[in-house]
Amino acid sequence: MKTVTFASGVTVPVLGQGTWNMGEDATRYADEVRALQLGLDLGMTLIDTAEMYGEGGAEEVVGAAIAGRRPEVYLVSKVYPHNASFDGVREACERSLRRMKVDSIDLYLLHWQGHHPLAETFDGFEALKQAGKIGDYGVSNLDLPSMEEAIGYGAPATDQVLYNLLKRGIEFDLLPWCRARGMPVMAYSPLESSGREQATLLGNAALRAVADTHHATPAQIALAWVLHQDGVIAIPKAVDPVHLRANRAAADIVLTSDDLAALDRAFPPPRRARALDMR
Numbered sequence: 329m330k331t332v333t334f335a336s337g338v339t340v341p342v343l344g345q346g347t348w349n350m351g352e353d354a355t356r357y358a359d360e361v362r363a364l365q366l367g368l369d370l371g372m373t374l375i376d377t378a379e380m381y382g383e384g385g386a387e388e389v390v391g392a393a394i395a396g397r398r399p400e401v402y403l404v405s406k407v408y409p410h411n412a413s414f415d416g417v418r419e420a421c422e423r424s425l426r427r428m429k430v431d432s433i434d435l436y437l438l439h440w441q442g443h444h445p446l447a448e449t450f451d452g453f454e455a456l457k458q459a460g461k462i463g464d465y466g467v468s469n470l471d472l473p474s475m476e477e478a479i480g481y482g483a484p485a486t487d488q489v490l491y492n493l494l495k496r497g498i499e500f501d502l503l504p505w506c507r508a509r510g511m512p513v514m515a516y517s518p519l520e521s522s523g524r525e526q527a528t529l530l531g532n533a534a535l536r537a538v539a540d541t542h543h544a545t546p547a548q549i550a551l552a553w554v555l556h557q558d559g560v561i562a563i564p565k566a567v568d569p570v571h572l573r574a575n576r577a578a579a580d581i582v583l584t585s586d587d588l589a590a591l592d593r594a595f596p597p598p599r600r601a602r603a604l605d606m607r
Contacts, residue, residue: 344374351385409442417452
């Protein structure tokens, strides 16, 4: 599988696993644990979670899934903005570590910018890094002006943002800026998350035509398109084993220049700066 390397030198697969909506229903707990374990078996060793997901429930699912397999996992979690003070970051991180039953988090992100100054949050991240509680740190849902501010306070490893064929706004400014600095971008909801928008995406005639030429599903082509982008990591969430295997197979699809041109016509890239899309 294609890989991406962070500035710290850590290399990860471009296709990981998301956990949004996991840990919210006890009857699905075992299935969610098995899904993450299958994803690891398939080489999707980056797992992204957050204290917000299921109010810690998703982190507990992750902890169960990676028990006995911690060395093979690149673990990402996120702190709530209201917990992002200097002391709050430390306390939130400790809670996440306990829920996942691990000693450290490989990449710890600010989930979105709140009222705590970025400088204070980054000071908290740096303290956690020095203490060995986290490896790298970064942000999520920050637009270009906020990223330009952020790099004045520290060295964020990534910006995790909403990015897919329907939501291409970051290509105008944020994505080129990150690429110029060797900063990978993490794409959440690469297949969309709302039912209406996902139906719009996957029902698109051009996307379906490209899928037919590859004997693939529209979802696989939409995911392959995200994975084709330089310096981008995709973190789709899946619980169904069929969907997991389909996602993994998408990483092996090679889109041609004709495919990419057809998708550009159907889903035009941005011609001007746009407000950052968020879920």
